Amino acid sequence: MSGTAATAQPAGQRRTAALTLAALGVVFGDIGTSPLYTVKECFSEFTGLQPTQENVLGILSLITWALIVIVTLKYVVVVMRADNRGEGGVLALMALVSRQPAINPRRRRLYLILGMLGAALFYGDCLLTPAISVLSAVEGLKVATPALEPVVLPISIGILVALFAVQRFGTAGVGTWFGPITLVWFIVIFVLGVRQIVDAPQVLWAFLPHHALAFAFQHGIVTLFALGAVTLAVTGAEALYADMGHFGRPPIRRAWLWLVLPALLGNYYGQGALLLNDASAIDNPFFRLAPEWALFPLVVLATVATVIASQATISGAFSMAQQSALLGLSARIRVDHTSESEYGQIYVPAVNWLLLAGVVGLVVFFKSSTNLAAAYGIAVTGTMLVTTILVFALAVRSWKWPWSLAIPVFTVFLVVDATLLTANMLKFHEGGWMPIVIALAIFTTMWTWMKGRAAGLAVEKEATLPIADLIGSISPGRVHRPQGTAVYLTPVLDSAPGCLLHNLKHNEVLHEHVVLLTIEVGDVPYIAQDQRSDVGHLGKGVHRVVLHYGFMEQPDIPRDMAPLTDKGIPFDPMRTSYFVGRNSYVGAARPVLPRWQQKLFLVLVRFGVSAADFFGLPANRTVELGSRIEI
Structure with missing residues (x-):
């Protein structure tokens, strides 16, 4: 040996x-x-x-x-x-x-x-x-x-x-x-x-x-x-x-x-x-x-x-x-x-x-x-x-x-x-009912959250704009394009998020470089670093980025955006702004969920942490834009 x-x-x-x-x-x-x-x-x-x-x-x-x-x-x-x-x-x-x-x-x-x-x-x-x-x-x-x-x-x-x-x-x-x-x-x-x-x-x-x-x-x-x-x-x-x-x-x-x-x-x-x-x-x-x-x-x-x-x-x-x-x-x-x-x-x-x-x-x-x-x-x-x-x-x-x-x-x-x-x-009557009640309560909140989020995403998708239409509407004379990079978080692939459309509509501003960022959590615990990101360049300074995470990982967007400079994404931490949609969910006159589930979902939303905090975005470079979504 x-x-x-x-x-x-x-x-x-x-x-x-x-x-x-x-x-x-x-x-x-x-x-x-x-x-x-x-x-x-x-x-x-x-x-x-x-x-x-x-x-x-x-x-x-x-x-x-x-x-x-x-x-x-x-x-x-x-x-x-x-x-x-x-x-x-x-x-x-x-x-x-x-x-x-x-x-x-x-x-x-x-x-x-x-x-x-x-x-x-x-x-x-x-x-x-x-x-x-x-x-x-x-x-x-x-x-x-x-x-x-x-x-x-x-x-x-x-x-x-x-x-x-x-x-x-x-x-x-x-x-x-x-x-x-x-x-x-x-x-x-x-x-x-x-x-x-x-x-x-x-x-x-x-x-x-x-x-x-x-x-x-x-x-x-x-x-x-x-x-x-x-x-x-x-x-x-x-x-x-x-x-x-x-x-x-x-x-x-x-x-x-x-x-x-x-x-x-x-x-x-x-x-x-x-x-x-x-x-x-x-x-x-x-x-x-x-x-x-x-x-x-x-x-x-x-x-x-x-x-x-x-x-x-x-x-x-x-x-x-x-x-x-x-x-x-x-x-x-x-x-x-x-x-x-x-x-x-x-x-x-x-x-x-x-x-x-x-x-x-x-x-x-x-x-x-x-x-x-x-x-x-x-x-x-x-x-x-x-x-x-x-x-x-x-x-x-x-x-x-x-x-x-x-x-x-x-x-x-x-x-x-x-x-x-x-x-x-x-042992149900002697106390066995306790874990059953606890489990049912937790299962109900999980199921309600999934149903509510699915309904909310469907409403959000209706308000988005196809990326091709967005790029086609960009012309030098119509919008001001300041220097730097703007990262817009969006759960919907191939569409411009609502927060970007709000910025365009009210401020008529579109940064020199725009990153449409989607976070995807897979059914594996960890993602290898060389498989972390997918990058696409759509033209006119618009880029599509998907960051992949495993369900055991804590997402950190600024950390994982930094290596993307090698893939053609301009990223300077001091000249990058993050735009996050923080929507306000309200009850609809005709709810898409049962009334009790609608009320529970609205309560759960109030206790959730914002996307900016959850994904580790710097507070001094993050802008939250949102709208009312009826559930």
Whole structure:
């Protein structure tokens, strides 16, 4: 082996190890803190199960095979193959499936609806994860000292408020600690579990699937109630796929198979062994695993771990909001970049404060992790079901799986997902209605925004002028043409935008060079720099430019206009003005949308960020011109 190759191999191994460690803190925080509450909820009043040996082995077997079938086989082996140029997540998957050739518009619309539904359910999960995780960790104080029970709620709220308050500073500094702390967490929970397994090794028989089957046959319909609690063990599985773009498949797969899965199973089996020896530990079997002297340190470690899990969820919500805005599924939002070196480090103020209000509201309303567990699960299993349907479409269309393989594989996944969703629906009256209401509200706003924008663009297009007609009307004697470049943003190709026509009509001014600029966001996460722009020269100083962006990118027009000088576009930052249409939407006497949807769209428009701010245009060189558009 050459010296260069020998040096490169250790360097590659070090990079993989670093990515694997970093993935622990971001990808596995949610699923890694599930042992805090899963076993306890399996034997709650809702299920009515007692921690007998048969029930303990049955529940542990259900948890084991849920982790193997859903997380390992479905996500790690199959779903993570569905990467959109390295990126994962339900919106990236939706874009990938929609991009497949020969898809008719009706089916493409179905994929769009499924993607929007998955995104809406994801937001419901984003509210519940920080609430239940932090609250369940702080509840360990009650195990250490029952007298501390009155402070559990205030401490939990204080931690959550502090967590959301520091988001605007970014996580670049503390983020380097997430991986090592989460590594310590998994080691600790594994050791705590093994201590109890040594005292009751018969608990390991739960690995055999016949215990799960025997439990189902014995308890019948009660098994569905139990599965509603077992679902808590796989919450966070979607993060393996959603965060794939940050770390890649190999580090996530390696971390799951070699560390996370063994640690989780070790802890779950340890809790089961504890219950076999002491059924009274069911009040909080996780914290009962620890010796008395380690309770307070474990509460601190659990709280830090749940804060890290919550941080990963919040960051995911920020990324989802940015993607939704770029894909045209929601109004434009303000996005702040909190790191100069890490592109993915963003902060979305509107989403941050809405999440804080929702999370604190949930904690105050439900008051305990047991009550919150009743609401948890529907959003997670709904997203899993959407993912399975979309990946099935991809496997048949793009991967060219034969039906003889695709049908049995995805039938298993669909049956499992549908069963878990049904099981969680049984918790509807106990709080399961909450994520459904949240998801429906978000889906409705997305759908309304899409319909309203489509209607608005149709009205705008009627007011535009074909470029050929514009160029034909330009003559030296009719309009004044000052020096410099004017960039007009227009969503309509091959037409002159309304703001340009307003300038001509009222000011009789047309700059020496006019750029008709259109922003197009594709169904890929990133666009290569050499494919960023398309340029056309139309004559008489008029140029057509299309800037392409991926749905994971933040558009920056001045930055991406600068290289176009090599393509014949005169661009001097100090002699370039930007003209943006800022239209005022008003209700029409005969609305094109249902009345309720019209009113909702008009509200959404008011909260949207202007195109100038969203696309990074300099405030001192931007002119906003608009008109009234009736919807």
